[in-house]
Amino acid sequence: MTVSPGSAPRAYRAFLFDMDGTLITSTAAAERVWTRWAERHGIDPVAFIPTIHGVRTADTIRRQNLPGVDLAAEVAWVERGEIEDVEGVAPIPGAIDFVKRLPPDRWAVVTSATAPLAQARLKAAGVEPPAVLITAEDVERGKPDPAGYRLAAQRLGVDIADCLVFEDAPAGIAAGEAAGAEVLVVTAAWSHPLETPHPQLSDYGTATLVVEADGGLTLSV
Missing domain, CATH: 3.40.50.1000 (HAD superfamily/HAD-like)
Known part of the structure; x- marks a missing residue:
């Protein structure tokens, strides 16, 4: 067409x-990092992973409504992991x-x-x-x-x-x-x-x- x-x-x-x-x-690299992040916070990766794509890291974390979370620190953790993991x-x-x-x-x-x-x-x-x-x-x-x-x-x-x-x-x-x-x-x-x-x-x-x-x-x- x-x-x-x-x-x-x-x-x-x-x-x-x-x-x-x-x-x-x-996709594989991003999902590896976000799976580790989810497991750190007791979040079910199977339900969570489909929601991460196309959205800013801070917005994804903010949506989880985690009590007492240090947003800047969590964003830095995810970004560091994603920059280091470019396999695939x-x-x-x-x-x-x-x-x-x-x-x-x-x-x-x-x-x-x-x-x-x-x-x-x-x-x-x-x-x-x-x-x-x-x-x-x-x-x-x-x-x-x-x-x-x-x-x-x-x-x-x-x-x-x-x-x-x-x-x-x-x-x-x-x-x-x-x-x-x-x-x-x-x-x-x-x-x-x-x-x-x-x-x-x-x-x-x-x-x-x-x-x-x-x-x-x-x-x-």
Whole structure:
């Protein structure tokens, strides 16, 4: 299918990518760290782990309503573990070549990870960070709030309505929707399938990208 609201291909002004599960696969590494964290606090990992994806670490911990928790210390514990554990972190198939074909001023990454963690994971996966990288520190509210995607569009100098958001998790999908962008759901790294009305992309090797002379981006999946 062609990613477009109608029958004719649409040229987008920019592509906005989530990172984990969308450009790179880090699910196993993240779930190892979060499983250890959950067990430290007597939380059932089986029920807890599906809720961590696409959300800032502080927001995930805050939702647990743990009595007397030192939020900053817990966030630091999780982040340290995630930065140190990059075993198995890799690009989604075709992702490196795909983003290399994009004009540098026409794409951004919007992640719930902090800047140090984002840099560590992108490096481990062999993905060159884009000029516009929006991380947890850049917004007051994380996904599903749309602030990150709107900020990325602003920094690229494009209208968010002319952007295509690439996402894989419910919080990020909701953020893209709320921002006013169209959304494409990447399924390559799914460990917990979800239902979505949005077009889906199994991996970037199955996508056909055309970069127009004026920089417009047309995608068929």
